[in-house]
Amino acid sequence: METKSNIRTLGRSGIDVSALGFGCWAIGGEWQDASGQPLGWGRVDDEETVRAVRRALDLGVTFFDTADTYGAGHSERVLGRALGKRRDDVVLATKWGNVFDEDTRTLTGSDDSPEYARRALTASLERLGTDHVDLYQLHLSDADLGRAAQLRDQCEEFVREGLIRAYAWSTDDPARAAVFAEGEHCAAVQHSANVLQDAPEMFALCEELGLASINRSPLAMGLLTGKQATGRALEAGDIRNTPPAWMQGFKQGDGADEDWVARVDALREILTSDGRTPAQGALAWLWARSPRTIPIPGFRSVTQAEQNAGAIAKGPLTAGQLVEIDRVLGR
Numbered sequence: 254m255e256t257k258s259n260i261r262t263l264g265r266s267g268i269d270v271s272a273l274g275f276g277c278w279a280i281g282g283e284w285q286d287a288s289g290q291p292l293g294w295g296r297v298d299d300e301e302t303v304r305a306v307r308r309a310l311d312l313g314v315t316f317f318d319t320a321d322t323y324g325a326g327h328s329e330r331v332l333g334r335a336l337g338k339r340r341d342d343v344v345l346a347t348k349w350g351n352v353f354d355e356d357t358r359t360l361t362g363s364d365d366s367p368e369y370a371r372r373a374l375t376a377s378l379e380r381l382g383t384d385h386v387d388l389y390q391l392h393l394s395d396a397d398l399g400r401a402a403q404l405r406d407q408c409e410e411f412v413r414e415g416l417i418r419a420y421a422w423s424t425d426d427p428a429r430a431a432v433f434a435e436g437e438h439c440a441a442v443q444h445s446a447n448v449l450q451d452a453p454e455m456f457a458l459c460e461e462l463g464l465a466s467i468n469r470s471p472l473a474m475g476l477l478t479g480k481q482a483t484g485r486a487l488e489a490g491d492i493r494n495t496p497p498a499w500m501q502g503f504k505q506g507d508g509a510d511e512d513w514v515a516r517v518d519a520l521r522e523i524l525t526s527d528g529r530t531p532a533q534g535a536l537a538w539l540w541a542r543s544p545r546t547i548p549i550p551g552f553r554s555v556t557q558a559e560q561n562a563g564a565i566a567k568g569p570l571t572a573g574q575l576v577e578i579d580r581v582l583g584r
């Protein structure tokens with residue numbers, strides 16, 4: 254972790270983080286929407302989560318991404334507990350915009366008002382056990398642009414009050430990301446990107462506007478680990494077992510989509526170069542894709558934490574390997 258290439262700066266904020274962050278959706282455990290649709294990744298063992306977070310810290314990971322809504326508040330609580338006295342050793346990112354009931358672990362709606370942003374931030378600080386959030390992110394990916402401009406200004410106010418250090422929008426729409434980027438303390442955009450789902454327009458925008466590119470689902474929700482199969486149902490409370498319309502790569506009660514599995518298989522040899530595991534190769538692709546990328550793979554165990562953190566030392570794929578991957582995928 255000593256060399257500069259293992260560190261990324263969050264856009265124009267000057268805040269340095271490890272080139273790999275840890276995504277904290279899965280560790281929220283089970284939660285659902287009002288119709289009973291699972292929104293989590295099934296059951297989790299909180300004690301294993303705590304051990305995994307602390308192992309990641311020991312291995313040099315200094316960036317953690319969660320959201321108030323993951324596990325209806327549970328992810329923030331367990332992350333705050335795991336960090337404990339080491340909170341100031343890390344850069345903490347969380348999100349707001351969804352409304353949920355902590356007691357019933359249910360998503361109940363969304364709220365894009367500036368007033369709600371303040372209530373949500375106050376609640377996140379309490380759950381995380383901290384007096385400030387380093388990167389505060391709007392979780393409503395398709396929020397109205399006029400509203401977003403108000404929320405951006407509200408975030409500037411939070412910066413002035415010392416409640417947050419920087420902010421970002423979690424969205425796959427470059428036009429939306431650009432509206433947030435007009436704010437002085439907007440540091441990043443969080444967007445979907447992995448070796449199977451390239452995001453050239455967003456990478457270009459980040460380069461143009463000096464934003465960090467925080468990559469969600471860098472392992473394609475686990476598909477790129479190579480362990481997901483077709484015809485093998487996932488756990489009942491796992492969102493991947495009953496994928497909503499927006500989710501790609503999984504089939505209702507039937508495991509992974511065969512086309513996705515075939516593409517992962519086709520990439521295996523390149524991704525596993527230099528002793529990498531497929532997951533490490535997928536992270537290496539993102540680092541090679543742009544100097545601004547910060548993948549944030551999810552995790553549920555110490556073993557996964559060690560393997561993902563271990564990708565840092567192996568570094569990015571080569572430019573030649575990127576070309577070869579595009580050829581294999583027909584891009």
Ligand SMILES: NC(=O)c1ccc[n+]([C@@H]2O[C@H](COP(=O)([O-])OP(=O)(O)OC[C@H]3O[C@@H](n4cnc5c(N)ncnc54)[C@H](OP(=O)(O)O)[C@@H]3O)[C@@H](O)[C@H]2O)c1
Nearest residue numbers: 276277278279423469470471472473474475478550551560
């Ligand atoms: N709208 C948003 O803002 C948004 C949306 C999605 C994600 N995110 C963020 O991005 C983060 C990552 O995305 P993601 O959670 O969608 O998926 P991901 O990082 O693509 O995949 C993570 C999953 O892959 C499996 N895995 C991870 N490391 C592994 C390893 N070394 N070996 C084997 N399996 C491994 C684990 O699931 P299993 O063990 O259960 O297979 C893990 O939960 C989230 O945690 C969240 O912080 C944000």
